Amino acid sequence: MTVxxxxxxxxxxxAGPDAHGAVAPxxxxxxxxxxxxxxxxxxxxxxxxxxxxxxxTAIVALPIVVAxxxxxxxxxxxxxxxxxxxxxxxxxxxxxxxxxxxxxxxxGLGEQGAHPGPAAFYxxxxxxxxxxxxxxxxxxxxxxxxxxxxxxxxxxGLRRWGVVxxxxxxxxxxxxxxxxxxxxxxxxWNPYLPVLFWLLFLVCAWGVxxxxxxxxxxxxxxxxxxxxxxxxxxxLVAGMSAVLAVSLAAQFRRASARRRIAAWTAASVALAVVAxxxxxxxxxxxxxxxxxxxxxxxxxxxxxVVGLRSAATLLLEHLDPAALLGGDRSRRGNAALGAAVLAxxxxxxxxxxxxxxxxxxRLHVVVGAALALGLAAVSRIAGVPWFYLLxxxxxxxxxxxxxxxxxxxxxxxxxxxxxxxxxxxxAAATLAALLVVPxxxxxxxxxxxxxxxxxxxxxxxxxxxxTVGAIADGTVPGGRDGTYLxxxxxxxxxxxxxxxxxxxxxxxxxxxxxxxxxxxxxRDHRVVDPADADAEIHVATGLAAIAExxxxxxxxxxxxxxxxxxxxxxxxxxxxxxxIDELRxxxxxxxxxxxxxxxxxxxxxDRVPSDLHDEIDRMWRTPPPVAVFTWDPTT
Numbered sequence: 001m002t003v004x005x006x007x008x009x010x011x012x013x014x015a016g017p018d019a020h021g022a023v024a025p026x027x028x029x030x031x032x033x034x035x036x037x038x039x040x041x042x043x044x045x046x047x048x049x050x051x052x053x054x055x056x057t058a059i060v061a062l063p064i065v066v067a068x069x070x071x072x073x074x075x076x077x078x079x080x081x082x083x084x085x086x087x088x089x090x091x092x093x094x095x096x097x098x099x100x101x102x103x104x105x106x107x108g109l110g111e112q113g114a115h116p117g118p119a120a121f122y123x124x125x126x127x128x129x130x131x132x133x134x135x136x137x138x139x140x141x142x143x144x145x146x147x148x149x150x151x152x153x154x155x156x157g158l159r160r161w162g163v164v165x166x167x168x169x170x171x172x173x174x175x176x177x178x179x180x181x182x183x184x185x186x187x188x189w190n191p192y193l194p195v196l197f198w199l200l201f202l203v204c205a206w207g208v209x210x211x212x213x214x215x216x217x218x219x220x221x222x223x224x225x226x227x228x229x230x231x232x233x234x235x236l237v238a239g240m241s242a243v244l245a246v247s248l249a250a251q252f253r254r255a256s257a258r259r260r261i262a263a264w265t266a267a268s269v270a271l272a273v274v275a276x277x278x279x280x281x282x283x284x285x286x287x288x289x290x291x292x293x294x295x296x297x298x299x300x301x302x303x304x305v306v307g308l309r310s311a312a313t314l315l316l317e318h319l320d321p322a323a324l325l326g327g328d329r330s331r332r333g334n335a336a337l338g339a340a341v342l343a344x345x346x347x348x349x350x351x352x353x354x355x356x357x358x359x360x361x362r363l364h365v366v367v368g369a370a371l372a373l374g375l376a377a378v379s380r381i382a383g384v385p386w387f388y389l390l391x392x393x394x395x396x397x398x399x400x401x402x403x404x405x406x407x408x409x410x411x412x413x414x415x416x417x418x419x420x421x422x423x424x425x426x427a428a429a430t431l432a433a434l435l436v437v438p439x440x441x442x443x444x445x446x447x448x449x450x451x452x453x454x455x456x457x458x459x460x461x462x463x464x465x466x467t468v469g470a471i472a473d474g475t476v477p478g479g480r481d482g483t484y485l486x487x488x489x490x491x492x493x494x495x496x497x498x499x500x501x502x503x504x505x506x507x508x509x510x511x512x513x514x515x516x517x518x519x520x521x522x523r524d525h526r527v528v529d530p531a532d533a534d535a536e537i538h539v540a541t542g543l544a545a546i547a548e549x550x551x552x553x554x555x556x557x558x559x560x561x562x563x564x565x566x567x568x569x570x571x572x573x574x575x576x577x578x579x580i581d582e583l584r585x586x587x588x589x590x591x592x593x594x595x596x597x598x599x600x601x602x603x604x605x606d607r608v609p610s611d612l613h614d615e616i617d618r619m620w621r622t623p624p625p626v627a628v629f630t631w632d633p634t635t
Contacts, residue, residue: 052163059439062443064143075136080500090506100282102114107297115230118278139187150173154170167431180192190230199395204216207219209244209365211257232389239369306382314390315393316339357410370396374396459626460501480509482511485633488539489538490542502526513527541625549627560627563625572624
């Protein structure tokens with residue numbers, strides 16, 4: 001068994017792509033002179049290739065399937081961003097088509113903006129509707145996208161190095177999947193959804209640099225999904241697209257390749273244009289447009305940016321091989337070990353150049369560009385560099401390891417083949433282990449998959465029946481055909497349970513609407529003027545919010561839940577008093593109301609002393625009581 005340099009495991013003089021998109025196929029004359037038997041072998045080879053892609057994908061995707069079955073019960077109630085995402089997936093169609101992505105921490109021109117585009121919503125919609133438009137159907141749709149991205153990634157690896165490439169790329173994905181975990185792979189939060197598409201984009205970029213032009217439209221789709229879904233990918237995808245453009249321009253200098261390059265490039269550009277039409281339309285009609293808001297937010301960030309030095313440390317921590325092998329994302333990586341990987345990769349890149357291994361050299365070019373772009377992207381993060389802002393880095397790290405190991409394996413193969421006839425068996429066994437072991441470990445953990453907000457979701461599930469029952473028995477005026485203004489006071493979950501209740505009522509066929517103040521969250525067609533609503537349904541989270549709601553004129557409590565133990569109640573009150581005292585001691589009296597009004601915002605305020613963050617986090621993680629009230633929306 002060799003470490004191949006093309007889809008046919010041979011070395012030949014550079015020309016254009018072969019049947020597997022290799023960088024160096026036979027010349028046209030040599031192809032014409034090939035034996036007629038080659039055509040007869042093509043069909044079995046294609047069948048073998050399909051079997052390999054399906055087989056490798058099935059192995060790597062097994063944890064996703066197991067996790068999907070595990071989360072079927074109990075019912076999941078999407079909250080906060082995930083509730084908004086499902087609303088937008090429900091909107092896909094002619095009546096209210098989404099034109100931008102999810103609202104985010106994007107502030108420019110005096111407005112809050114959204115992530116660039118709606119591509120993910122459109123991709124999620126078909127399977128979601130086919131399976132009944134339930135919350136689980138949304139998870140299943142996300143799983144289908146994951147498996148599709150995996151299959152295309154394995155297929156792209158097959159086109160580079162044949163069966164060995166398919167297995168090697170599959171193993172690379174398996175290690176990245178274990179690091180991401182099944183929660184990231186099943187819950188379609190916008191920082192989670194693109195992770196596999198980023199890995200696919202990088203592997204396709206490698207193929208395009210090798211002259212494998214059928215991978216160009218796949219790269220266009222994968223890059224679009226990444227860039228539209230989550231803002232941190234915009235610079236990564238744009239930078240790598242520039243690398244591809246330079247490569248295509250260089251390839252275009254060969255007269256024999258021009259028609260083929262022009263055709264595949266035109267097809268890819270057409271796909272990208274179609275995918276970006278909603279974004280352009282919104283920008284043209286917006287006042288201001290969302291793209292303008294994004295640009296202004298990047299030019300004038302609301303907080304201090306990370307900077308190059310801290311960005312380098314963060315990126316090196318994500319390159320830590322022990323973290324990748326251990327699959328524990330909660331453990332901070334070791335920057336020194338990451339630096340060792342970076343050094344090993346740099347040496348491997350030099351070795352590949354000296355060996356004149358064109359396919360490996362191009363893989364190293366992709367890795368080098370991805371690392372440089374990643375450093376720039378991290379350096380521009382404003383505020384706290386939350387873990388979800390760097391999830392893409394594990395895909396980059398996995399490909400870095402692949403490039404490094406493949407280069408040293410190529411050198412080792414030359415030595416071993418000269419000394420032992422068992423080298424192919426050793427290599428095959430090693431590849432199989434690298435594919436199966438991380439997959440098996442992730443599969444073992446998959447039955448425990450749950451949303452990070454599982455407690456809040458379950459709590460919402462306990463108040464939904466009472467709320468629906470109150471509508472049915474007339475306690476909440478309006479009946480089946482009524483219009484309900486859903487509002488909330490939520491210092492803990494950013495209105496998550498209120499948004500979740502609005503979504504759940506809509507799912508059950510009720511005309512649930514939000515207030516004008518949450519227009520960005522629910523979109524225009526889900527907004528109602530209080531005077532036009534039959535009743536207001538108000539979700540109060542926490543003791544202060546519940547007490548305030550009870551004092552509202554005409555308030556009637558229709559549902560409630562308090563999961564706290566007496567010890568948790570006492571501990572929360574102690575922490576609350578301590579945080580308030582510390583804020584006042586630091587002269588931050590203006591932040592005291594935020595303790596009961598917006599714990600999340602308080603935790604992200606740069607003025608809050610660092611030693612208070614742990615106490616605020618513990619308060620935030622203590623499950624608060626929740627109650628649902630109804631009253632006349634005009635009072």
